[in-house]
Amino acid sequence: MSLEMARTQGRQLFRPVEVAQMSGLSRAFIYRLIEKGALKSVRIGSAVRISADEVTRLLTEGIPAQD
Template sequence: MAIKVTTVDDPPPLLHTVRSAQRELGLSRATIYRLLESGALESIRIGSARRIPHDALVGYVEQLRRSAA
């Protein structure tokens, strides 16, 4: 398996898989799916593949920060 090295200048991916969303948020696969099923985290379907827009991850974190304030 190849390891991708990213730098600060690399833009985030436009769409994330569930696995990459897990890594970005530091959450379990089950938690990501619960968030998707509840509508707390937006996703789109491309054929049978589920993808999570990067701005949906950012929006989710911003929502958490607002509710914690």
């Protein structure tokens, strides 16, 4: 599922596995980005969700380089 398709369906939050599929990155790598603070997420109960705006940022700007 593409981000644009999801947005047209009214989706604003995505599971890490969905972000991994959209970005071509692994689910584990998405979780590492969340743990490092490089990808912002929210917790709803025990569920981790990533906003559509944050997914767009990841896909357009990439991942900040670590020194």
